[in-house]
Amino acid sequence: MDKTQNxxxxxxxxxxxxxLSEMGADEIIxxxxxxxxxxxxxxxxxxxxxxxxxxxxxxxxxxxxxxxxQYQSLAEIRAALEGFDACPLKKTATKLCYADGNPQAxxxxxxxxxxxxxxxxxxxxxxxxxxxxxxxxxxVGLSRSAQDRESAVFITNTVFWRPPGNRTPTEAEFQMxxxxxxxxxxxxxxxxxxxxxxxxxQRLTGKPDGILKLRGKWVTTNVSGRNIPLLPTLHPAxxxxxxxxxxxxxxxxxxxxxMLDAH
Numbered sequence: 001m002d003k004t005q006n007x008x009x010x011x012x013x014x015x016x017x018x019x020l021s022e023m024g025a026d027e028i029i030x031x032x033x034x035x036x037x038x039x040x041x042x043x044x045x046x047x048x049x050x051x052x053x054x055x056x057x058x059x060x061x062x063x064x065x066x067x068x069x070q071y072q073s074l075a076e077i078r079a080a081l082e083g084f085d086a087c088p089l090k091k092t093a094t095k096l097c098y099a100d101g102n103p104q105a106x107x108x109x110x111x112x113x114x115x116x117x118x119x120x121x122x123x124x125x126x127x128x129x130x131x132x133x134x135x136x137x138x139x140v141g142l143s144r145s146a147q148d149r150e151s152a153v154f155i156t157n158t159v160f161w162r163p164p165g166n167r168t169p170t171e172a173e174f175q176m177x178x179x180x181x182x183x184x185x186x187x188x189x190x191x192x193x194x195x196x197x198x199x200x201x202q203r204l205t206g207k208p209d210g211i212l213k214l215r216g217k218w219v220t221t222n223v224s225g226r227n228i229p230l231l232p233t234l235h236p237a238x239x240x241x242x243x244x245x246x247x248x249x250x251x252x253x254x255x256x257x258x259m260l261d262a263h
Contacts, residue, residue, distance in 0.1 A: 068183040087176045093161035095122030101144040102152035108190035112199040119162035129236040140257040197235030
């Protein structure tokens with residue numbers, strides 16, 4: 001039998017491609033090897049003829065832990081992230097997943113890391129987890145599509161690109177995104193922050209505890225000298241896997257509603 005003959009059925013091939021896509025594969029490997037440790041030869045830059053468009057500006061590069069205070073609006077942050085090539089996650093992600101909702105909202109929701117649905121749509125909390133979150137918010141009179149500040153929410157993430165295969169981001173990748181998250185909080189000026197999941201809760205509280213220990217307790221986070229009430233709660237994706245814990249998330253939503261009504 002000729003071993004070079006591909007004996008996969010069309011169904012098997014389709015299933016293999018689907019699995020590779022879910023694992024984060026986004027390119028075809030060539031037949032010849034490439035030494036990635038050697039810098040590629042520089043390409044000659046063609047002259048720009050008079051009357052033609054100028055070359056695009058160089059991408060923004062921010063080192064881990066660098067300041068993002070130069071950005072004066074959320075739109076500037078988004079534009080900076082679109083051109084941000086320092087984080088390796090951008091090279092494997094499909095889309096930037098920065099923010100959604102009303103920038104004037106009293107409530108900021110901070111998620112964790114984009115999943116496959118978010119990566120495809122470029123929107124935090126898409127897919128089944130997003131639908132569950134929308135129902136949770138609606139139960140306490142909040143919505144990501146609301147126009148008025150009192151009933152609106154603004155949503156962002158701790159990391160803005162999906163890691164390949166949904167792996168955990170490295171510490172360096174977290175640190176590359178953190179300045180942008182903190183600057184987003186500074187500019188959006190929420191009255192309260194709700195951390196959805198352990199990743200955002202640990203990053204913004206500095207506490208290493210698990211989410212079941214952190215949730216359901218108001219704490220204070222300080223961002224650029226401003227103290228902001230913060231409530232950790234369970235991530236909707238976790239609730240889809242552990243539906244019995246929806247009762248805990250409901251208690252947290254009631255605590256959020258009480259805080260908003262009292263202030």
